[in-house]
Amino acid sequence: MSKALDILVIDDEEVIIDAVIKICALDNYSIDSANNFKTASEKISKNHYSIILCDIMMPDGDGFQILDELNNRNIDSTIIMTTGYSTVENAVKSLYKGAVDFIPKPFTVDELLSSVYRANKYQIIKEKQKLLSLQKNSDELLYVTGPAKYLRLGYSTWICQEREGSVLIGVCDLFIKTIETIQEIEFQENDEEIAQGICCASFKCGNDRIHKILSPISGRIVEVNDNIKNNPNLIEKDPYFEGWIYRVIPANIEYEIKYLIPCSSDRI
Amino acid sequence: MFNKIGFRLIFVVAFTTLIIIGVFAYFNVKSQSSNLISEVERHANQLGETVVSSTRFDMMLNQRDRIQQIINSIGTQPQIRDVRIINKVGEIIYSSDSTNINKMVDKQAESCYACHAEDKPLEQISITERTRIFRVHPDSNRVIGIITPIYNEKSCWQSDCHAHPKDQKVLGVLDVSISLAEVDNAILSSEWKIVGFSIIAIISLGLLIAFFIRRWVSRPVNDLLNGTLQVSQGNLNYTIKEMGDDEIGKLGTSFNNMTNKLAEARMQLFQSDKMASLGRLAAGVAHEINNPLTGVLTYSSFLLKRTKDNPEFQEDLKVIVRETIRSREIVKSLLDFSRQSVPKKSSAHINEIIDKAIGVIDSQLALNKVKILKQTETNLPNFTVDANQIQQVIINLLVNASDAIGKDGGVITILTKQIALAPIGIAQIKKATCPKRHSLIDNDFRIDGLPSLKVKIISGGKEGIAHLDPVYGKHRNHFDIGFKIEKDAKYVCPECSNSIVEQDKLCPICGSPVLSFEISGQGIYEVCASEQSNWERWDYVDSLGLKEYIEIRITDTGSGISKDDLAKIFEPFFSTKGQKGTGLGLAVIWGIIDNHNGTINVESELGKGTTFIIRLPLAQQR
Numbered sequence A: 001m002s003k004a005l006d007i008l009v010i011d012d013e014e015v016i017i018d019a020v021i022k023i024c025a026l027d028n029y030s031i032d033s034a035n036n037f038k039t040a041s042e043k044i045s046k047n048h049y050s051i052i053l054c055d056i057m058m059p060d061g062d063g064f065q066i067l068d069e070l071n072n073r074n075i076d077s078t079i080i081m082t083t084g085y086s087t088v089e090n091a092v093k094s095l096y097k098g099a100v101d102f103i104p105k106p107f108t109v110d111e112l113l114s115s116v117y118r119a120n121k122y123q124i125i126k127e128k129q130k131l132l133s134l135q136k137n138s139d140e141l142l143y144v145t146g147p148a149k150y151l152r153l154g155y156s157t158w159i160c161q162e163r164e165g166s167v168l169i170g171v172c173d174l175f176i177k178t179i180e181t182i183q184e185i186e187f188q189e190n191d192e193e194i195a196q197g198i199c200c201a202s203f204k205c206g207n208d209r210i211h212k213i214l215s216p217i218s219g220r221i222v223e224v225n226d227n228i229k230n231n232p233n234l235i236e237k238d239p240y241f242e243g244w245i246y247r248v249i250p251a252n253i254e255y256e257i258k259y260l261i262p263c264s265s266d267r268i
Numbered sequence B: 001m002f003n004k005i006g007f008r009l010i011f012v013v014a015f016t017t018l019i020i021i022g023v024f025a026y027f028n029v030k031s032q033s034s035n036l037i038s039e040v041e042r043h044a045n046q047l048g049e050t051v052v053s054s055t056r057f058d059m060m061l062n063q064r065d066r067i068q069q070i071i072n073s074i075g076t077q078p079q080i081r082d083v084r085i086i087n088k089v090g091e092i093i094y095s096s097d098s099t100n101i102n103k104m105v106d107k108q109a110e111s112c113y114a115c116h117a118e119d120k121p122l123e124q125i126s127i128t129e130r131t132r133i134f135r136v137h138p139d140s141n142r143v144i145g146i147i148t149p150i151y152n153e154k155s156c157w158q159s160d161c162h163a164h165p166k167d168q169k170v171l172g173v174l175d176v177s178i179s180l181a182e183v184d185n186a187i188l189s190s191e192w193k194i195v196g197f198s199i200i201a202i203i204s205l206g207l208l209i210a211f212f213i214r215r216w217v218s219r220p221v222n223d224l225l226n227g228t229l230q231v232s233q234g235n236l237n238y239t240i241k242e243m244g245d246d247e248i249g250k251l252g253t254s255f256n257n258m259t260n261k262l263a264e265a266r267m268q269l270f271q272s273d274k275m276a277s278l279g280r281l282a283a284g285v286a287h288e289i290n291n292p293l294t295g296v297l298t299y300s301s302f303l304l305k306r307t308k309d310n311p312e313f314q315e316d317l318k319v320i321v322r323e324t325i326r327s328r329e330i331v332k333s334l335l336d337f338s339r340q341s342v343p344k345k346s347s348a349h350i351n352e353i354i355d356k357a358i359g360v361i362d363s364q365l366a367l368n369k370v371k372i373l374k375q376t377e378t379n380l381p382n383f384t385v386d387a388n389q390i391q392q393v394i395i396n397l398l399v400n401a402s403d404a405i406g407k408d409g410g411v412i413t414i415l416t417k418q419i420a421l422a423p424i425g426i427a428q429i430k431k432a433t434c435p436k437r438h439s440l441i442d443n444d445f446r447i448d449g450l451p452s453l454k455v456k457i458i459s460g461g462k463e464g465i466a467h468l469d470p471v472y473g474k475h476r477n478h479f480d481i482g483f484k485i486e487k488d489a490k491y492v493c494p495e496c497s498n499s500i501v502e503q504d505k506l507c508p509i510c511g512s513p514v515l516s517f518e519i520s521g522q523g524i525y526e527v528c529a530s531e532q533s534n535w536e537r538w539d540y541v542d543s544l545g546l547k548e549y550i551e552i553r554i555t556d557t558g559s560g561i562s563k564d565d566l567a568k569i570f571e572p573f574f575s576t577k578g579q580k581g582t583g584l585g586l587a588v589i590w591g592i593i594d595n596h597n598g599t600i601n602v603e604s605e606l607g608k609g610t611t612f613i614i615r616l617p618l619a620q621q622r
Helices: A014-026 A037-046 A063-072 A088-096 A109-134 A173-177 A226-230 A233-237 A253-259 B005-060 B064-075 B110-116 B181-232 B247-306 B311-339 B350-367 B387-405 B539-544 B585-595
Strands: A004-010 A031-034 A048-055 A078-083 A101-104 A151-153 A157-161 A167-171 A182-186 A199-205 A210-214 A219-224 A246-250 B080-087 B092-095 B131-135 B142-151 B170-179 B346-348 B370-376 B383-385 B410-421 B441-447 B450-459 B462-468 B490-492 B501-506 B513-518 B524-528 B536-538 B547-556 B599-605 B609-617
Touching: A004 A014, A004 A037, A014 A031, A014 A109, A014 B247, A031 A037, A037 A048, A037 A063, A048 A063, A048 A109, A063 A078, A063 A088, A078 A088, A078 A109, A088 A101, A088 A151, A088 A253, A101 A109, A109 A173, A109 A210, A109 B247, A182 A233, A226 A233, B005 B064, B005 B080, B005 B131, B005 B142, B005 B170, B005 B181, B064 B080, B064 B092, B181 B247, B247 B311, B346 B350, B346 B387, B350 B370, B350 B387, B350 B410, B350 B547, B370 B387, B383 B387, B383 B609, B387 B410, B387 B547, B387 B585, B387 B609, B410 B609, B441 B462, B536 B539, B585 B599
Parallel strands: A004 A031, A004 A048, A048 A078, A078 A101, B370 B410
Antiparallel strands: A151 A157, A157 A167, A167 A246, A182 A199, A199 A210, A219 A246, B080 B092, B080 B170, B131 B142, B142 B170, B346 B383, B410 B547, B441 B450, B450 B462, B450 B490, B501 B513, B513 B524, B524 B536, B547 B609, B599 B609
């Protein structure tokens, strides 16, 4: 008796499952839960879930196993990772392995809802794309992938290495397609340090939702794109060129680059 | 008792004194007594001559009674034991002891022996040969006897009595014996005097030496001994009190320095260890706390959303959400601490980092009336550090200093300079090859976690691999290969069996062969091939001289830190600020400096202020 549900919450803490269920009910998602990997694994094979919200640290395994399992079994659920052990490595590693987002515990209602909102949109786009790929002669483009030499962190942000050693940072088109119209952007200032996997800017969108942007790389900001300050919509229009956000002097690019995915792999 | 250094010294000195005074006294007494004897001898001789010349006239006149009378009167003198005249046939013709008169004397007897030893009697003999010293009985006093020959003269054979023929040379002898009792007594008393003097000299010298040895040697050595005992029992805070500026005093000072260094090193090691375990603890705690915090935060923010039309609840719920988010930040800082992330290093200048740090908290310092005095050396080179982390360290230290100064204001002095410390015990051999370029690094055998140097030893038909310490100056070599290494042992590369013994060179300490390792690009490392000595040389590292460090000193004029607290300030969760701080600041600072291979120390005096000393290596270890 297979069901199609919106969200599966995997967490070993009952209170968190309850809270997530309550919160997601606010936005009218249907929810299922599992408090260990075994049950989760059974439920995933039985039902289809659009979004899986998964704790990394579980008594009977770690969340990366679920990511690997889903990849192996070719299940196209969208994964959001959470953990109390919120180190940057965890965040970046889970994004590299195919999760769409990472929410460090403890989180607020708004943080969870905005992440679930994006994941939901992401899932819809992916499903649409699947349908489109079946209609062979369709030239409708749901989103634009990054230029070949760009590297991306998960599906959200990209970097472009410049000749001088500096790096441009921006937001991927797919990410923009999962959020509402950007109304306001909260930037960091020149000379501030940003770190890979840590929030480096936030977009305030319609419905008062705030989407946090995770930095794809660590370094020092040397320039903020003034054009998008004045005109946030530029990001939506030209996310890969005119819509860059920061110019950064990278601090440890040789190490961090191994968690970034080359955009060239997006082209078939 | 004899195993005490003081006693041994006193014994040796007393013994030497005894010998010196003994030898001196022996020769002194001997020369004194021989002087006395020769004086007596001279006196006796004179007496003999006097008797002969005073009786001469009576002999001429052949007045025998008068001669006997003179001899009697001379013999009455107390010291004179006997005076007698013996004629040429050996008959005593005159004597102060009348019982002896007309007795015969044996020519072989002692008194006659000097002249009559040979067949024909001698006519002229020296004074010493005429003298004899003897005892009448073995237990009686010594006696000196002197013989004066009475020669024939013209008037003797021309005399009326014609008693003596002309051709006779010696008519008889006068024999005077004098008792030596007085002389012997004088010698004995002077011997006793010398013995007494010697005993007094030895005792007083011994006492004097004992006093100074106790003062200069025994007591300081005991203090040192006590100190080493204390240190061996683990009390590294023990200091030996000042002992003056002699060698032992200097030993004491260097002992104190050594224990200080040891305590410091142990502190750093202990801290390192504690940090690692606390890091794990903190990570675990953070994870466990984050789950319940998630419950609180989600429910409270959930309620906040649902009670938008109830401003009464809103206020209270906002407080809960705000405080939970604050807790979230605290846990995050705990995780930051536990992670002690690998520093992201780039080239930076310490003075610029300091200026930036000051810029961040300038206004806060001004508010507290804190003045910053910079004594930064301007020509310092750039060095590779995580500028952010170091800036964080300096900001934290400045905030701490400002807190210690309080509201009344004060001065914070920041000093930077370049210093050099010796590389011994730090430099590590990472690549070593034999002459055929085979690697001699053994990754499977590690000494203190570092890959060791290997060398194959062939001795007495057996072979084994010895492992040498890769850290220059630590000497933790492993030569125990299960058999005895003979003198003719071969030391070879395990791969190509080429000798790695340096030709024509022996260990300057124990004379064993010297092994030589080629360190690519860093010269040659030489080491003694025996456990007997710790000799080693790495000219390349020695020629680099001292390792360069940047030293940063931050001194405040604040309240200072008590000695008890000083030992704990780098411990996580230790705080003197009560509710204000988390107690992680200095622990995090320590972790950052440790990650940079640097050291941080603190000196403080209550009421006067505190100095933090940070040393960061100029060239990071490759």
